[in-house]
Amino acid sequence: MTTRTAAQRHAEARASHRARSADCPTNRLLDRIGEKWVALVLKELAEGPRRYGELARTIAGASQKMLTQTLRRLERDGLLARTVTPAVPVRVEYALTPLGQSLVPVMRAVTRWAEENIDRIDVARETYDAHDAERRSQRS
Amino acid sequence: MTTRTAAQRHAEARASHRARSADCPTNRLLDRIGEKWVALVLKELAEGPRRYGELARTIAGASQKMLTQTLRRLERDGLLARTVTPAVPVRVEYALTPLGQSLVPVMRAVTRWAEENIDRIDVARETYDAHDAERRSQRS
């Protein structure tokens, strides 16, 4: 049976596109920096090396598990370096690599735009939600 | 009992921090542009207005549900405008608003960094994974 349904063809199109999309550098980067705690970790490390405990205190919103996971993934991507000083107790320090530092200006651009325009977004949302409520009430 | 355990205090600290973090403009923006299909939609609309069907074909990787959801959220945030031309059949066109256009350069900065450095990230990952495999084999 070489015949395929439209649904099958669509699924195949999506599958192949997904593969290409997974290769797309922009999406891959956004997957990473879009993770919940990445922006905060990068922002903190942009100001200098930090010990694990310092990060945990500064980014108090992240659970220990998420913080570790975030740090590991960033380390794996070569954006930060983890240095263990074998002492008692152990001392673990995280610092941005040159690659990680080169990302800082980009993050700053995102941050600046966000701070300058978040109000406009909020206004747009309120307007949209108000109209949305209106529409709903008219239908019912 | 006014006594609270360490766990309770930590939970409270996280809760209050979560509230602040949800207010953080950068995180809110990253939540939006980090969504799976947002970057592709913005990139496409940066080149001009598009009809729903055009977007669906260009961004073939997204399911219909996700594409609609993405467009609605961007519309709600005032980043794009949806124009319905009542005809038979209906014609719906999406275009960036001025606010949406002001975000384009930021997205381009992200894209450029991603394209220039994705290779370094890949190398870092391979190195990291290789060492990881080594560590695992030594333990067992």
Next chain:
DNA sequence: CAGCATCCCTTGAGATACTG
């Protein structure tokens, strides 16, 4: 054409308890 509604499964993320 341009969606909406529903079902279902995978993934993200928090809580909790334990360790070198």
Next chain:
DNA sequence: CAGTATCTCAAGGGATGCTG
């Protein structure tokens, strides 16, 4: 101090069928 391991639950995202 700086983690690891496990459980659980909610959200994200896809497949499918239907509609103005």
